[in-house]
Amino acid sequence: xxxxxxxxxxxxxxxxxxxxxxxxxxxxxxxxxxxxxxxxxxxxxxxxxxxxxxxxxxxxxxxxxxxxxxxxxxxxxxxxxxxxxxxxxxxxxxxxxxxxxxxxxxxxxxxxxxxx
Amino acid sequence: xxxxxxxxxxxxxxxxxxxxxxxxxxxxxxxxxxxxxxxxxxxxxxxxxxxxxxxxxxxxxxxxxxxxxxxxxxxxxxxxxxxxxxxxxxxxxxxxxxxxxxxxxxxxxxxxxx
Numbered sequence: 001x002x003x004x005x006x007x008x009x010x011x012x013x014x015x016x017x018x019x020x021x022x023x024x025x026x027x028x029x030x031x032x033x034x035x036x037x038x039x040x041x042x043x044x045x046x047x048x049x050x051x052x053x054x055x056x057x058x059x060x061x062x063x064x065x066x067x068x069x070x071x072x073x074x075x076x077x078x079x080x081x082x083x084x085x086x087x088x089x090x091x092x093x094x095x096x097x098x099x100x101x102x103x104x105x106x107x108x109x110x111x112x113x114x115x116x
Numbered sequence: 117x118x119x120x121x122x123x124x125x126x127x128x129x130x131x132x133x134x135x136x137x138x139x140x141x142x143x144x145x146x147x148x149x150x151x152x153x154x155x156x157x158x159x160x161x162x163x164x165x166x167x168x169x170x171x172x173x174x175x176x177x178x179x180x181x182x183x184x185x186x187x188x189x190x191x192x193x194x195x196x197x198x199x200x201x202x203x204x205x206x207x208x209x210x211x212x213x214x215x216x217x218x219x220x221x222x223x224x225x226x227x228x229x230x
Contacts, residue, residue: 032217043208043221044159051217089158095217102147104210104219106158 001100002027004092006107013080014115021110023090024072029101030092033066033073038087038109047088048075080114087111118143118211122222129199129229136195137225139209144189146214150182153206153224162207165192199229 003026013019025033031052036044050057050064050073057064061080066073077084088110094101119142129135139148148165163171163184171184186192196203209222 034219041226043223046218046220049217093219095212095219096215102212103149103161103164104159105161108158 002030002092002103002105004090004105004107006090006110008110009108010111010113012113012115015080015082017080019075019077019080019084019112019114021075021088021090021112022072023074023092023107024070025092025105026071027092027094027101028068028071029094029097031097032093032095033064034091034104035062035064035075036089036091038089040086044089077112080112082114082116085112085114118145118213118220120209120211120220120222122209122225124225125223126226127228129227131200131229133199134195134197135199135227136193137207137209138193139191139211139222141190141211143213145211147212148186148192149210149212149219150184150192150194151208151210153208155205159208162194165194196227199227201229203227204229 006023034049037047038044048062048064050066061078063076090107091104093104121140150162151159153159161174162177163173165171165184165186167186183195207225210219212219
C-alpha cells in the first residue's frame with residue numbers, strides 16, 4: 001500500500017516569511033495529492049490539491065509542487081500570517097483507481113507556528 | 117463538494133459500553149471512509165464503508181470492535197464497541213463523489229472513555 005512521509009514535524013517561522021513542507025510517497029500509481037489544514041478541534045480542510053498531470057499549482061499565497069519522478073511534493077506558503085498557524089497534512093491517493101488505491105493516505109502532519 | 121453531517125460531536129462514555137457515530141451526506145457519494153485521529157497524531161483509516169455489504173477494514177481494525185453499516189449511498193454509522201480508555205480519540209467520516217477527486221470530512225466525534 002501507499003506510504004507517505006512528511007517533514008518537518010514542526011516548523012516555526014516569523015510572520016511574513018515563507019514556509020515549506022515536504023512529502024514523499026511510495027506508490028507510483030498515486031495521482032492525486034491534497035493538502036489539508038487542521039486547526040485545533042476542527043476537521044481537516046482542503047487548502048490546495050494537485051493532480052499528477054501538472055507540476056505546480058498556485059492559489060494566492062499557497063502553492064504546491066509535484067515531482068513525479070522523485071515521488072515528492074511540497075507545500076509552499078508565502079507571506080505567512082499568524083492565522084496560518086495550524087497542523088498541515090499531505091496525502092496521496094488514486095481516487096479513480098481500484099481497491100485500496102482509492103483511499104487517502106496521510107502524512108504524519110506538520111505543526112506550523114507563525115510568530116508575530 | 118458534499119456536506120457531511122456527523123454526530124455526536126463529542127461524548128464521554130463508560131468503559132465497556134458502545135457508541136454509534138452517524139454520518140449523513142447531502143448527496144449520493146461513491147465512497148465513504150472512517151478515520152481515527154488520536155491526540156496529536158495523523159489520520160488513520162479504519163475502514164471503507166461499502167453500500168449494502170461488509171466494510172473493508174484496514175490492518176489492525178476488526179469488525180467486532182468497529183462494526184460499520186452503510187445502508188444507502190448517503191448514510192453510514194461506525195460503532196465503537198466495548199470501549200476502553202485507549203479508544204479515546206477523534207473519529208471522522210469522509211466521502212468522495214463519483215468521478216471526483218476531492219474528499220470531504222465530517223466535523224468529527226471527540227470520544228472520551230472513562
